[in-house]
Amino acid sequence: MTTGRQINYPEYENFLDHLQKKGGPFKFVTAHKHFPVGSKVGTAPKARSLEEIRKSVLESPRVKSVISEETLRRKCPSEDVRKEAEEILDEMSHTFNLYNVRSFGYAVCKAMEKLYDGIYVNEQKLLEIRERSKKDCVIFMPSHKTYFDFLLLSLICFQYDIQLPAIAAGQDFMSMKFMAGVLRRSGAFFMRRSFGTDQLYWAVFSEYVQTHVVNNDRTVEFFVEATRSRVGKSLHPKYGMLQMILEPYLRGSVYDIVIVPVSMNYDKILEEKLYAYELLGFPKPKESTGGLLKAREILNNSHGSCFLTFGDPISVRDHFGVTLHRNTFVCQPDSQFVLDVQAKTEIKKFAHHVVEIHNKNAVITVWSVACMTILQTFDRDDQATLSYSGVYTGVQDLITLLNQLGTVVNIQGNLDKNLRYYLEMHADLFEPFDITASDFPLKFIDFPVAHQKQGVPIKVMERAVSRLILTTYSNGMIHAVDSEGIICAILQNCGFSEIEKVRNEFCWLHNLMKREFVTIPGELPQLFEKTLKILETSGILEVSDGKLEIIDEKNANVLGKLVLPYFYNIEMAFEVFSPKKPIISDLAEVVGTVQKNISDAYQDRLPNTRLSFLSTEPIKNAFAALTDFGIFEKSNSGLQINFGKLQQVKTRLANFTKAQISTSKL
Structure with a gap:
């Protein structure tokens, strides 16, 4: 399908x-x-x-x-x-x-x-x-x-x-x-x-x-x-x-x-x-x-x-x-x-x-692809001023890749007309621009916030609003590439290519991210086989002698980069726990600390840090994942953290992301 x-x-x-x-x-x-009138079994239709x-x-x-x-x-x-x-x-x-x-x-x-x-x-x-x-x-x-x-x-x-x-x-x-x-x-x-x-x-x-x-x-x-x-x-x-x-x-x-x-x-x-x-x-x-x-x-x-x-x-x-x-x-x-x-x-x-x-059955729009393209650009420089021509080229390339994977993007007429239509519709996100020009700069505006939150400056919060809006729309296409991106990133980062090992890692990562990427419980091995077939058919990798080999490095790299930020996000949330504070009264109390850590990392311009990571949703999902993995044990004084299990999860995840996370603890 x-x-x-x-x-x-x-x-x-x-x-x-x-x-x-x-x-x-x-x-x-x-x-x-x-309106048709229904009926109970064995009785005549009656309202x-x-x-x-x-x-x-x-x-x-x-x-x-x-x-x-x-x-x-x-x-x-x-x-x-x-x-x-x-x-x-x-x-x-x-x-x-x-x-x-x-x-x-x-x-x-x-x-x-x-x-x-x-x-x-x-x-x-x-x-x-x-x-x-x-x-x-x-x-x-x-x-x-x-x-x-x-x-x-x-x-x-x-x-x-x-x-x-x-x-x-x-x-x-x-x-x-x-x-x-x-x-x-x-x-x-x-x-x-x-x-x-x-x-x-x-x-x-x-x-x-x-x-x-x-x-x-x-x-x-x-x-x-x-x-x-x-x-x-x-x-x-x-x-x-x-x-x-x-x-x-x-x-x-x-x-x-x-x-x-x-x-x-x-x-x-x-x-x-x-x-x-x-x-x-x-x-x-x-x-x-x-x-x-x-x-x-x-x-x-x-x-x-x-x-x-x-x-x-x-x-x-x-x-x-x-x-x-x-x-x-x-x-x-x-x-x-x-x-x-x-x-x-x-x-x-x-x-x-x-x-x-x-x-x-979701309709994937040109705007969803454009938002994903813009976020990828911001990964290189979050304060960059974009150009229409640059966004257009990125959207065109990503749509070509999606089509290659068998994903349909809803384009009405030609791409240029469609992209301009969406930019005009979402013009309230940008400083004024001339939509009729052949090329023009696109600069996002900051949105006002009433007050700063625990250690996160107002300026950071104001800029984060547009990044969260971008992420909401880009998420409209992530279901089309999440599994493909995970397999590509495993092959690029984990140091093994045997099908059995890749399958095990794929299933573990999907279980970890089951609230981010919804899958059918108990059917991850089947999903792996289906995704493998898509990647083979699209010419991105091949299977030989029980091993997987990437043959299209460029597109495999793109797919990996599309999904890795979701893992960086939860990885930063995991870093908040410290042996200095082995018991916490409630997980909600640490959400603000995670947001402060993300804000600090962003201001220090550390790699793999997006302003959209300030969203409370993935932070809560990260804590729910740790609960699923048995990291928290209830005690009379609150939740006790099993640091042995936590370290196992963090080590395995770090082998996949290859990210250098540096944040303060509780």
Whole structure:
């Protein structure tokens, strides 16, 4: 399967063209709709009322059983616990209303017309999904880059007469007051970020989600990454919601469930600057209606196009086949449903498989390649003034290499026109330039920050904002080269070329970086073989007598340099721990120290140091990797560091990066 998509008619249709053909937003939202009505197995299609959905949850054996258990545990009247269950249900439930959807949809359509030049969707897949939704419950699992994701998906479902989804949204949206009500009436239901050990909440929420699946009331939408990716690439998936969705299938309550991965990509992300500030460690502002109204100024600027690629619908029944035996779960009581180890493993692998499809179907833009090219230039001199001609040549060379590897970059028309289009769209990152000139300088501006953070000067933070924005967009293409780059860097740096040794190192490095480069658990050897074949086919290396040999040094070097900065980043995070302080109270306390070390290294102009390393995300991922490797041991006074294990990890990583890291310790 090729990585990347080319946006061409007739595979992709522009939704905004449809909007105009229908006479504009008002006629679009008031058009008569024919949403298919789903049904429960063995019953005729019937649209349930909100009250019927509510009653089915509260009267379910699971919720009634937990109410009884909580009544005994708390030693209180059952009416009190039932009232609490009703309050939980009222707090989370959507109050879907088509009239509200039409009203809100009008405002959304008007905004989309101002924001975007195009909203592209692969239409044939949507027609297929509509047919499947008549028989089985359809679950949309989109990638998550911006708050606009769920608005766009609902809009497209409305256009193609697909039952609008019930959308799992975080409870923090409820602080938006007016907007929370609008979202609730548009199909959003609200979930806590963490359920903890609240058995009553677990029971009510599980039953609420599953009654939609079993009765096929409407499609369901949730984000497998659980939160927006502020870094422009896929996040490590979460499994709880997916397990909840699949439970009715495992119990035999439904014949099948259809999963639809949706890749959502944007030329310009609305929250790009907000993400950069958040990644530097400045607190995320609370969601509020006032904040949304202030954000209206963004409507004055073009954000290019967005691309929704609907993947092939996946039959849960076909996908899991014999790997999950339903007879194991059918007889379990509702309130005591437990997944065995094999079932959990298979469901986790499936979540990662969905993320893999997101990446395969992602639209890689010229801007993503340009940002990667610019970052590579800054690796040589972070304060350089770039030229358009230099960036153009770098982009052209990198696209040629990507094509050689079988990756598609979406180029509309010629490259020069495309690159100028993106530079003009992102002109707010640069000092003024003449886009019509044959060549012109490109100098990034610094963005204001409110105050310095622990030992990091304001000037460094101000410059870091643009570097973090560049990194977010460049991450949109890293999934196409991460494995290839790792193999090339192993061959160049590690001093061995035997296939078995390279495979072992490849698997170890990917395990270390599993939160940076999402892969399918247990399938790294297969990924190695697949990547090897790509590198062989593209003429970058060859296999002979059980050994690997690079035959295209130039491109192998480029691929290695594309991925090594991700390893330099976590390597600098590892250096923060010192035997002088063998116990730390909390990992969060050392994030600021790592940022200070990175800032110091940058100011001293040490090699292999990027300002984007100040991002809190890879630092936290580095600490999570050390936790996976058993470096931290819990004690009464905090986390004790196993320096023997830590040194083993650092030594093996240093053999791969060949970097000279010099930073202060805790």
